Amino acid sequence: MSVNLYPYGLEQNPFPSSPTPTIHDARVLGGKRHREARDAIVACIDDLYSKLKAKDGNYDSRDFRLVTVVQDIGSGKTHLALHIKSTRDDVICSYVDLSTISPKSMHGLFSSILRGFDSEYVEHLRSTIVGEIKRRAMEGNKHARKFFRPSLFFSNIERLADDVMKGKREPDFRYLNHALADMDIDMDEYELLVIKKIVENRFTDVSDLSSLEDMLSFLASLARINQRFLSKITVIEIDEFDSNMDSIEFVKAIINAHLPSTIVLLITTPSVYDSIRSISPSLFDRLEKANYKIDLVGSSTFDEIADIALEYIRKNVKDLRFSIHESDITGKIRVVYDEFIEFRNIRSLLNILYHAMEIAARRSDKVLSEEAIEEAIKQAYPGLRVRGSLMNVPIAEYMRIRREHSSIDALEHGVKQAVKNLLALMQEHGKISRVEYDTAINSISADAVYMDANMKRVGVMVILGKDYASMKDLYHEGISVDRLLVINNIGSNSSNGAVFVSIDKYKIADLIYFSQRYSKKEITDIDVEKALLLARSITLH
Template structure:
């Protein structure tokens, strides 16, 4: 029986920031998928070149701040093992950070059966060379006159050797393949065919590590396999930079070298080792990862996790989840991948035993994750729980929001009067006589008089339309044209056209619910006489944004 919503038996979202290989099988987000696909293109290009007999090398550079999915992407590439061989090295886990340690980490991260695959692939390659008439290959496979008389094919003999039904004579190995002319490749081939994989585990020094790595790469290339080497958390330490430069200069055959580093480290490398910096910058493919600039990318990541764990998501469920994520992204300012994944994890925990995540689960999860956090961009520095309460209790409808904002503006006026920042504040709607207008008077939602005698009317005009019409602010236009005021301020959530502009008219855009919540939060604390010293400083900032009050 499903314990979690959407038919899930477990919560797919982990508490651990670094994913397991199982979790890394999931990859979402347009940008991350693009980078994966580009790396796969590099792999395919190398494989095609290898089929043409070329020994080629490529570099991929991935740069980004902490928490932007670099490590997840690298581990995801490791799960695609049917396409290539992959070794992932996390430099935070090895000491010292030099080529010898990197080489050792590469070998230890290869699959358990990798050397067996090299062994079998190399023998089959010798079988191909023998069928092409290479005398040395035939001698290695010990193909004699009796085999020729019986018509035994070299490929069959190679398979028999793999299956331990025949033996080899490795003394003739050097002449079998041109790639084995170099001592490092020949020694590696001999060790692999002798099943001495332990020889690869340790290197004596820098040069020995480089030779063994080149030999291993050469054998991998001979059997037509691309080796992806991912080096994560690169830093500007000299031994590490020397090792990276050596691998690049050696042009390891059949290798795609993926360098993964945090933003800013590139600059440090440029200052410490310009030649390495130049090589990394000239990588055939360089990508920069960052936090998503669109909640749709977050939704795609979350959807991939749910799909991987066989969640039953209807179209209606999907749309609801998308809206919840957009709400957390736009309204609460949760824009980082880790935080939003943690949010969904907590929401699923709170929704245990139900069919789907609801608003109450999401709000509870936000409070769990950000219990003492303040609303991003809030002038009044509203705590997240207070913001969520305000939008649930005071901003359910447009009419309720307009009423609350109007009352808050009047409260702000009263506060400014108490602080002696203005001369007068009317406590309710104010009648403004408009002789010569279509009506004898109009009402302003709030009315202030500055200490210099300026008279200011304020009207709240919240609408569901994208743009204010002349009819909607007709009362305010008549106030500035026929009333005895020096300025009218229109608080609105909509755009306005240029034909509504007037020298005495100021439009103050309430960009989103967070802007309105600042006023409502102030009003709550003012009416309850709970304004702190910091609240009062922030209230002055609100008044300055509104353009009201004297602060000399």
């Protein structure tokens, strides 16, 4: 059974289909600005590790770091945070999206931070702690043995520890503190509570922790345990930070607490950041003094977005020659980016590229084609039209017209035919009369000559791609028309009686779109009204 490959020999679609970043998608990080932001966070992590190493793992209140990421919606802040969480194996990371928490209470925020840690991490920590106690028990430590509650008939520590890990046996926590003390690990009541919850598989059950002091002590204890048992620092990523008072007070408390061997990554928008200035000057002061302040300005520029898109392919493609296709893909992305502000957001562009890849795979295309992109826009954004278009041209049709008329000769031919079809429609509706096509006016070849509503003889010429100097003397004394209309793409002007009407690329699209529908007899009554307005816009009547 043959399987259709995606363009460039890809076995799967490299682009994400989710409207918001996911952990899986975030493993790919493209764009110069985003990589610089990533490197700043990595530098913060490395700096904290170097300080801990210098102190041989002993930490104090100075081993806390604050990083702020402030930028507009759609700039890639969430993607950056999830990238750190999904790719840095040397940190224990919790990701919290405050927009998903309701109601926002301090206890709710605290609980969400605990739920933001991966279940794999909790299980690994549980296994490490139980494994360390098991090791000491098997070495003969009496407190460690009593922790597993051996009996006269069942004293196999290996199996007892396995039952504890599987939740089949509850250990005796009265001996936990002594067992840890025998390992030269001194723990306070909160650290013992953290371990108890982890071993009992109740890590996120914090109903017994209600005060702010309890919550902060629990987080500090967890950070110390991560460092002691896993030799890793803790990263708490708080996304969609807002100006809710409980959010503000809780984050301020975390910063003031200086959680040991911990980095807090705070993500918000400029508007929220500014509002905090007036709502909580004390928190604003702390944020202004962050160890690292990351600004993703420029994250929506073309170069940034194009590199992000290319990086998804680079990470998945096996063909080492793929780089030869990068300029071609970049050019196709630029058309979409330059023409339509709707696709200057990375998520919107990635969505189009995802659908385009699916279409290209069904067509067995070897490369990502303009046709696939056009079809993707047509399917994913069927109601999207060119802004200001009189004929309400769909964006996909605009791109097709632009592609099919890429040369100046093809473009001029298309506009000439469009003007002729427009004049034919006007004659059908009594706006003009006596239309002649491709006729000579004295020695000048005109595309059409007609009589307007005032019985004035009008000549029309379509001349694209020529400068004004080469056209300004077209009209001369004795020419047998009352008005010579020159449709061009260089600028509007009048010279020697000739009227120059400039049409931009959107007006050209209007004309050709109308012309093609007219030729296929697809013009509706509403289209007729729009077409007559189009004719008036280029002074045909």
